[in-house]
Amino acid sequence: MTDFTVTPYDVRGTIDYEKLLEQFGADRLTDEQINRFPNPVHPLLRRRQFYAHRDIDRFCDAIEAKTPHSIVTGRGPSGAMHLGHIIPLYFAKYVQEQTNARVYIPFSDDEKFLVKDRTLETIGEQTRDNLEELLAVGFDPERTRIIIDTHDADVIYPLAVAFGDAITQSTFNGTYGEPENIGHSFYPAVQTTHLLLPQLIHGVHPTLVPIGIDQDPHVRVSRDVASKRRFPVEKPAALLSKFLPRLDGPGKMSASGDAHATITLNDDRESIATKIHTHAVTGGQASKAAHRKHGGDPTVDVPFGLLQAMFEPDDERLAQIERDYRDGKLLSGELKSIAIDAINEFLTAHQKRKTQLGPLETELARYRLTDEERTTARQRVGHNELKSMN
Ligand code: TRP
Numbered sequence: 001m002t003d004f005t006v007t008p009y010d011v012r013g014t015i016d017y018e019k020l021l022e023q024f025g026a027d028r029l030t031d032e033q034i035n036r037f038p039n040p041v042h043p044l045l046r047r048r049q050f051y052a053h054r055d056i057d058r059f060c061d062a063i064e065a066k067t068p069h070s071i072v073t074g075r076g077p078s079g080a081m082h083l084g085h086i087i088p089l090y091f092a093k094y095v096q097e098q099t100n101a102r103v104y105i106p107f108s109d110d111e112k113f114l115v116k117d118r119t120l121e122t123i124g125e126q127t128r129d130n131l132e133e134l135l136a137v138g139f140d141p142e143r144t145r146i147i148i149d150t151h152d153a154d155v156i157y158p159l160a161v162a163f164g165d166a167i168t169q170s171t172f173n174g175t176y177g178e179p180e181n182i183g184h185s186f187y188p189a190v191q192t193t194h195l196l197l198p199q200l201i202h203g204v205h206p207t208l209v210p211i212g213i214d215q216d217p218h219v220r221v222s223r224d225v226a227s228k229r230r231f232p233v234e235k236p237a238a239l240l241s242k243f244l245p246r247l248d249g250p251g252k253m254s255a256s257g258d259a260h261a262t263i264t265l266n267d268d269r270e271s272i273a274t275k276i277h278t279h280a281v282t283g284g285q286a287s288k289a290a291h292r293k294h295g296g297d298p299t300v301d302v303p304f305g306l307l308q309a310m311f312e313p314d315d316e317r318l319a320q321i322e323r324d325y326r327d328g329k330l331l332s333g334e335l336k337s338i339a340i341d342a343i344n345e346f347l348t349a350h351q352k353r354k355t356q357l358g359p360l361e362t363e364l365a366r367y368r369l370t371d372e373e374r375t376t377a378r379q380r381v382g383h384n385e386l387k388s389m390n
Contacts, residue, residue: 006214007176009115017051017213017242024216026052026240036060038098042310044091044241049309050210054219054238059206063099068205070198071095072236074106074191077126078116081133082262083343084244086350087310088210089137091239096140102202103144105134106194110149114183128360133265136354141366145373147197149190155374156193159200162381164189166225175217188221195222199233200377201369210239231381244309245302247279265351269344276303276336276343283325284332295328296335303332303339311342 004013006020021028033056034045044050062069073088075081092103107130113123127148134146149156164186172185179185195218198207209219216238223235248261261279263272283297283304298304304325312318321338324330357363369377375385 008214008217009176011214011243015243020213021052024213024220026054026213026216026238029053029056029239033057033060036064037095038063042091042094043313044087044310045239046315047308047310049087049244050091050239050241052213052240054216054223054240055235056208056237056239058234059208059237062206063101066099068102068202069099070102070104070202070205070207072104072106072195072198072207072209073211074108074194075130075134076108076112077123077130078112078118079126080264080266081130082264083306084212084262086133086137086265087241087244088212089134090310091210093137093139096143100143101208102198103139104147104194104198105139105144106147106149106191106197107131108149108187108191108194110183110190111187114187115180131360131364132354132357133350135357135360135363135367136350138353139367144367145369146364146367147194147369152369155197155369155377156190158378158383159193159197159381160186160189162231162383163192163196163225166228166230167192167221171221171224175221188218191218192222192225195219195236196226196231196233197377200231200380201373204232204234206234207236208239209236211241212243213240214243216240245281245305247275247281247302249281249302263343263347265347267347269340269348272344272347273340276340277333280336280339282332282335284335288331291331292328296325296330296332298322298325301325301332301335303336306339307342311339311346 002016002019004015005011006015029048029051033053034041037045059069071092073092075085095101096103107127109123109127112118113120147156167189169185172179172188195207195209199205219236219238226233226235246261260275263275280302281300283299283301285291285294285296307318307321312321321330321335325335379385
């Protein structure tokens, strides 16, 4: 028995990430695999915030051979976005800059409506808010597509129907537990559509899904559908990340949970500072004298964990901070200040790009699927076009 739970719909307890891999049947990333990504390898990967994978070698082969490869990572618009949410997005952008990968970003507004207690209207507002955050990341519009389930139903629905036929209710129950309602039961067919979509548009090619490990069940379902060989696709690969810790302890930063334990993308310097100073768990000693004498423990220190995950990309500087903290030269308050500065610098750049965006509809237009892409995808799963209806 384990004392933690990780599913797409429930993350609880103190997660043993090694045990989780055994449970899910995913693999630990090797140094060799990490080093197959172009140099410099993103800190999230180098520092093993992304720590596990499924079948990543074919994706790396494609990077090396410069043959087509895609990334799919999405967003469930259930609230304001926080630091944890941008991990796969900034990672995808970085790889796109390095390798010219196509990036597909689906928004599961349907999913969040079906599993959360929100009105469609609220979900719609959150979708708009989250789309702005996404656009602020700055993907290449030529190589990036944004899909919103209820707005792109002309392509999502026919594909999800095709895949829905290949997923049984007992697969759902075995993978996710009891569904909330029948809409929820259908949703895995939709996320499978997201993960297979690049191949249905551009032909069979390696696809990587970088995501929080709670989303792995969706990857398993899509790989299962792909392996039935009814459709012209290969199994998507996955890169699985640990959760960014909550400021006040282990567990996952949550969009719907307590706002004070979570740094959102809207936070200014002052609120970042307040949140970290008041809530962040540290590895410091009880008194300054004891800290000078015994030193701090970076392994349990949340501000250090944030720097390590990605906010201090320089390895030398990070190592220096770690040494000084262990030696007692650097106090917890000082380490907090370093983290506040680093996160503020990152968010200020993000927020600046957000203010430079034009109207949402205009911005989004550059990222929507073209008519030809929609038609191709529908035809590849076997739908005939009704020409006279166009
Ligand atoms: N289900 C995801 C969530 O709740 C969002 C999502 C939808 C997603 N489609 C995806 C994530 C495809 C990764 C890949 O957060």
